[in-house]
Amino acid sequence: MNLYKITFSPTGGTQRAADRLVEGLGGECTAIDLTDSRFQFSSLAFTPEDIAVIAVPSYGGRVPAPAIQRLGTMNGKGARAILVCVYGNRAYEDTLAELEDTAVLAGFHVIAAVAALAEHSIIRRYAAGRPDVEDEKQLQTFAQKIQEKLAAGDETKPNIPGNRPYKKYGGVGMVPKPTKDCTSCGLCAQKCPVQAIDLADPRQTDKETCISCMRCVSICPQSARKVSSVMLTAAELALKKVCSDRKEGELFL
């Protein structure tokens, strides 16, 4: 039996939640990075004995499109999947349902699902500092319960929330731009999950391709990529009411 940790985590929040869950499941795992646009995901060879933790962030209550596309090229061969959706304290709506459908189509057998919290990757003041100590404890407990289900040989499908058809998502329309501090080092272009930044001229971004994931903003060594502060303030105000109460993680077995 191999344990896989398959994550799409542009700014690290999804990764942190997945790491805590995987630690609780035994730790030793093969990590697969769904943000790596050059990797051949179809080359992975799963077996029915394997366990795959598949973790994605929620974007507008949906799974980010490149994660869907890359998961869709895998052949799960009946490997058992633990789905994880990580969101920034607004809502995750149809993310887990869409992830479930994608995993099943790719040949995985879904046995558990988790909704977890991480700092909002666009509006950092929401869910700031999460996953925190409480979240980490909760993820450990979730891992224990999943272990118990596995040990009991229970492979039933969990009741995962979400609507079909899924909520419509048209993007958030926030394309980060370089500031005067940009040195054109090209790190953002190399690490962009959708190759939206020109490798030859990193000051150029393809607006249509950009998914507003904020990877470039979070990794720039000069802190020289930003989204419009006007748009950011407007989004912060619009989300204030729904994002201000503390949401808690959930486990579906």
Ligand SMILES: Cc1cc2nc3c(=O)[nH]c(=O)nc-3n(C[C@H](O)[C@H](O)[C@H](O)COP(=O)(O)O)c2cc1C
């Ligand atoms: C484009 C975009 C859309 C998002 N939409 C939502 C959302 O609908 N609900 C929510 O609670 N958080 C939302 N978030 C916040 C992320 O789900 C959350 O911060 C997640 O932890 C980001 O994952 P990462 O740190 O692995 O990149 C959104 C973030 C981005 C970049």
